[in-house]
Amino acid sequence: MQWDLPRPYIWTVTVEPQHVDGLHHANNAEYVRWCERAGWAHSVELGLDVTNYQGLDRGMAIRHAEYDYILAARDGDQLLFGTWLTKVDGRLNMTRQFQVFRAADEALILRAQWQMVCIELSSGKAKRMPEIFKEIYCPAVISAEAESD
Template identity: 30%
Template sequence: MKLSIPDADTLWATLPAARRHEVVLMVGTEHLDELDHVNNTVYLVWCEAAARAHADRLRMGTEALRALGAVPVARQHVINYHRPALLGDRLRVRTALTVHAGVRSVRAYTIDRLNDGDPPEQGIRLAECQTEWVWVDPVSGRPRRTPVEVIRRFGFTVEGPGQEQG
């Protein structure tokens, strides 16, 4: 699956609530690098934290997934940076499950600045990310189709055995 970052804002408005989540955070000194802006790797940490919060909200955290016999592991990350985040910035990290097929799922993320003076609803886009996840058996580490309960809980429909639909 070759990743290309979709128009996350359009996706956000059209996806069911179970497939999307957002968190708001403040940039602290621990996020900064020697150039006094947020280090590139921190954006990825924030994206993963938003994904975990989404899973926890739906009661599909790591232990629940392990009990169902499949956990996601990252296969590929793509991040486009537009502007730097700075100390004291108020940020919104949105994540949306955009695709699910067999053993793979794709999450899109947006990171927007929401400081005073920024456009109130949309903010200022700082970065977009997309991660391709592969579902694996937590014991063997081998790829595994996603359990139906996981597919349903995250807002995808199941049409028949092994046939998921967005």
């Protein structure tokens, strides 16, 4: 795979019949769900899950998302979702990138990026990140400069 950044967190999924739409390929909405699952899996691997968010009354919410659908995936294709945190400002904002390849031929299927903001779950208002978010997420940031490592 030609990952855009080094050391991706990789999450895999196999396209199943329920993911396929009338155009005979994985429906675009499935990629949104899969990116969410890959992002959560990465967060859990780093040490923060939804119960931590609930206990802290804080969470990272998507405020802007971009998806670049490059090639279609079909029933039976295994997809490799690479994801990275590429920015954590330590106050409110975080950026996550995704890149998706088809395992069989290493074809690039999708690129995506999320801009996230820390919110207070009980009110939905933007609030500063708790220290634990900074302690866990900041060291996980991978930047384009890291590519030369």
